[in-house]
Amino acid sequence: MKFENLNENYLKRIFKDEPEWFVSDRLKSLKLFNQAKEDSFRYGSTMKTDVSDIKISDYESKINLVLKNNDSRIIIKDFKKALTEDDELIRKFFMKEIKTRMELLHKAIVQEGLLIYIPKNVKVKEDITIDYEFLTNSFDYLLVIAEENSELNIIERLRSKEIFRSNVVEIYAGRNSKVNFYSIQDMDNNCINFSVKRSFAGKDSECNFYNFDFGSKLNYSDTYSELVEEGSCSKIKGIYFGNEKQHFNLASSTHHKSRNTNSDIFTRGILDDNSNIIYRGLVKIYENAENSNGYQKEDALILSENAKADSIPNLEINNHDVKCSHSSSISHLDKDKLFYLMSRGIDYKECTKIMTEGFLMEVLNKIDKEEIKEEIKQLIKSKIK
Amino acid sequence: MILKTKNLNVSTKDNLDILHNINLNVNEGEVVVIMGPNGSGKSTLANILMGNPNYKIDSGEIIYNNEKINELSPDERARKGIFLSFQYPAEISGVTISNFLRTALSSIKGEKISIISFKKLLRKKMQMLKIDEKFADRYLNEGFSGGEKKKTEILQMFVLEPKLCILDETDSGLDVDSLKIVGEGVNKLKDGKRSFLIITHYNRILDYIKPNRVYVMKKGKVVKEGSSKLAFELEKKGYEDIE
Numbered sequence: 001m002k003f004e005n006l007n008e009n010y011l012k013r014i015f016k017d018e019p020e021w022f023v024s025d026r027l028k029s030l031k032l033f034n035q036a037k038e039d040s041f042r043y044g045s046t047m048k049t050d051v052s053d054i055k056i057s058d059y060e061s062k063i064n065l066v067l068k069n070n071d072s073r074i075i076i077k078d079f080k081k082a083l084t085e086d087d088e089l090i091r092k093f094f095m096k097e098i099k100t101r102m103e104l105l106h107k108a109i110v111q112e113g114l115l116i117y118i119p120k121n122v123k124v125k126e127d128i129t130i131d132y133e134f135l136t137n138s139f140d141y142l143l144v145i146a147e148e149n150s151e152l153n154i155i156e157r158l159r160s161k162e163i164f165r166s167n168v169v170e171i172y173a174g175r176n177s178k179v180n181f182y183s184i185q186d187m188d189n190n191c192i193n194f195s196v197k198r199s200f201a202g203k204d205s206e207c208n209f210y211n212f213d214f215g216s217k218l219n220y221s222d223t224y225s226e227l228v229e230e231g232s233c234s235k236i237k238g239i240y241f242g243n244e245k246q247h248f249n250l251a252s253s254t255h256h257k258s259r260n261t262n263s264d265i266f267t268r269g270i271l272d273d274n275s276n277i278i279y280r281g282l283v284k285i286y287e288n289a290e291n292s293n294g295y296q297k298e299d300a301l302i303l304s305e306n307a308k309a310d311s312i313p314n315l316e317i318n319n320h321d322v323k324c325s326h327s328s329s330i331s332h333l334d335k336d337k338l339f340y341l342m343s344r345g346i347d348y349k350e351c352t353k354i355m356t357e358g359f360l361m362e363v364l365n366k367i368d369k370e371e372i373k374e375e376i377k378q379l380i381k382s383k384i385k
Numbered sequence: 386m387i388l389k390t391k392n393l394n395v396s397t398k399d400n401l402d403i404l405h406n407i408n409l410n411v412n413e414g415e416v417v418v419i420m421g422p423n424g425s426g427k428s429t430l431a432n433i434l435m436g437n438p439n440y441k442i443d444s445g446e447i448i449y450n451n452e453k454i455n456e457l458s459p460d461e462r463a464r465k466g467i468f469l470s471f472q473y474p475a476e477i478s479g480v481t482i483s484n485f486l487r488t489a490l491s492s493i494k495g496e497k498i499s500i501i502s503f504k505k506l507l508r509k510k511m512q513m514l515k516i517d518e519k520f521a522d523r524y525l526n527e528g529f530s531g532g533e534k535k536k537t538e539i540l541q542m543f544v545l546e547p548k549l550c551i552l553d554e555t556d557s558g559l560d561v562d563s564l565k566i567v568g569e570g571v572n573k574l575k576d577g578k579r580s581f582l583i584i585t586h587y588n589r590i591l592d593y594i595k596p597n598r599v600y601v602m603k604k605g606k607v608v609k610e611g612s613s614k615l616a617f618e619l620e621k622k623g624y625e626d627i628e
Contacts (some may be wrong), residue, residue, distance in 0.1 A: 122477065157448050274433030333438070338473065339436075340475040341475075342458065343469050344463055344489035344492075344493075344545065345545070346492045350488065351460075357480070359479060361479025362478065
């Protein structure tokens with residue numbers, strides 16, 4: 001991965017109206033970025049995400065963003081505006097943990113973004129929807145802060161031209177709050193998309209991710225869920241569908257840092273044509289997280305000769321008073337099932353659709369929002385040839 | 386003549402010969418029974434008639450309604466009116482019986498069928514077969530008992546109304562009540578034009594269905610042809626003496 005034209009002067013010029021403390025943070029991050037070793041996208045001896053062809057020289061973002069929110073109790077602000085008006089929140093929550101060189105870069109040049117703040121006891125009935133259309137390369141950010149006893153659903157839809165995108169989402173779920181985050185990624189099949197989503201769950205809170213990945217030629221998505229305090233729980237449900245030459249690198253991890261915490265990871269995906277995936281799952285139980293449950297399951301269905309799936313399920317258990325399990329499967333279309341369906345007069349193409357949809361149904365059934373279910377079904381249908 | 390096989394020789398994909406020179410006729414409106422011990426090739430015959438790609442025709446012909454259908458895909462055969470009730474129906478996860486059968490019926494009729502009118506039709510057919518209406522929303526065969534699967538096969542036959550119904554050991558694994566429902570179900574579908582090819586290991590189902598003709602298969606060959614009397618003789622004597 002090559003990033004050209006990046007230097008202090010460039011950053012100072014494009015971020016000249018921002019508060020000094022933030023620009024100085026950017027510059028620090030840029031310095032660390034320049035010193036850091038390239039991120040490794042190798043896993044074991046055979047699996048890797050090839051980033052060698054990526055060369056970026058444009059950094060100024062332009063996004064068509066359509067936001068829908070009908071609840072005046074929620075505060076939604078442009079990230080730039082929040083930098084001056086809510087600098088305490090930004091200082092406290094914005095990208096406190098950085099794990100990769102890519103994230104250092106993101107911190108240095110993040111531009112478009114939103115802060116969503118749900119005050120205490122506010123339970124939002126209607127979903128907040130954010131529709132993104134990326135017109136240029138993008139480094140975008142979303143910060144969600146859900147205070148005590150609050151509840152909300154956020155749905156983001158991602159569409160784009162042929163661009164490079166880096167994205168970070170951070171969700172802080174306060175005590176007894178509940179946040180559902182739905183991400184429907186249907187970007188152009190020539191995009192490069194790097195997305196990191198993190199959640200931090202407070203006492204008795206619930207924070208769930210529903211990831212639907214369809215687009216991009218290279219789609220790297222890391223969903224990290226931290227169960228910070230006692231009684232918190234998290235689900236990460238995912239559906240992906242790759243075709244043409246798409247490469248997906250998807251990671252889902254849950255980190256149990258307190259007792260009585262629960263997590264459930266469940267991903268199913270389809271691979272057609274020459275597409276391939278590296279899927280990494282992790283449930284990590286810390287020493288003090290007794291009486292916790294962590295599950296993960298990932299299944300891939302392969303529709304073509306040349307598609308490929310690699311799955312790396314991991315458990316790291318440091319407390320033995322817990323229940324954990326993992327399973328993973330990679331399968332092809334079952335010929336006997338196909339014959340059975342075809343014998344009822346339905347042609348091959350339609351049968352493939354039926355079986356593909358059926359395969360993903362188990363994950364779709366975990367979504368209680370009918371309209372999202374329908375939207376995803378349509379996206380699945382449109383991808384089956 | 387609705388179905389005719391001429392000197393049909395069939396083997397598996399890995400070249401294991403199974404059927405040898407099968408010649409059989411099913412006329413319009415007839416009920417024809419094929420009997421024979423395990424491993425005689427009865428199920429292979431049912432599968433090759435439906436076009437199962439696990440088997441191949443080495444020589445001979447399958448003629449359906451005066452057309453050679455050797456090369457037709459299973460869905461094309463179904464659209465021409467052939468139906469196979471499977472001995473071991475596949476379990477299809479995530480696909481409800483209702484949605485699946487509506488898609489199938491639309492394909493066969495070549496026209497879209499509205500959800501409402503289809504539900505009405507399905508409910509009617511389910512009542513005829515004494516199948517609980519809740520089954521319509523269950524996933525096709527998933528977690529069904531053997532008997533439930535067989536009844537679901539017959540339900541599909543009722544909905545799709547084929548011209549030639551091939552029943553591959555639909556009677557095995559059924560309790561007496563279910564057997565009665567299936568047997569009576571077949572009789573209800575008899576309309577003088579629809580034909581049936583019933584493959585069975587036992588002749589229990591013949592308590593309900595009177596065949597026009599019986600073929601006996603053994604070791605991949607048709608070894609005997611006779612009237613319905615033959616079936617009852619077989620019950621007494623078994624297959625041992627027939628060569």
